[in-house]
Amino acid sequence: MSALDTDPAYAAGHGNEDELDHDHDTLHITVGGYVTGFVLSVILTAIPFWLVMAKIFANPTVTTFVILGFAIVQIYVHMVFFLHMTSKAEGGWTWMSLIFALVLVVITLSGSLWVMYHLKTNMMLPSPEQMRNMP
Secondary structure: OOHHHHOHHHHHHHOOOOOOOOOOOOOOOOHHHHHHHHHHHHHHHHHHHHHHHOOOOOOHHHHHHHHHHHHHHHHHHHHHHOOOOOOOHHHHHHHHHHHHHHHHHHHHHHHHHHHHHHHHHHOOOOOHHHHHHOO
């Protein structure tokens, strides 16, 4: 027997299946989970479509925010049911990478909107008098 055979860290990673410790949480992927995710996705797509087509809300801003809420819920449904991202998967590192990506997206989008806003307000536009004199 070698020193590697008695090392618990080596045995946990290289032993046969009967010797491995099964205390960690495993992700159970089932067809029912995919069907549930699909049904929720269809519902979360159909409701905003209906809201827009039936013009349920008089104010377009309210409709936009309601659709945004449904989009956020649908993103969560996709992450859980199709990407299998839970707080227990891979020791929580998938959530950490998601948070990091979200921070980068927010910084990029807010910076882009800020630049575009200032470009619009600070652009040199011709005055109405200059527009009349143009050929």
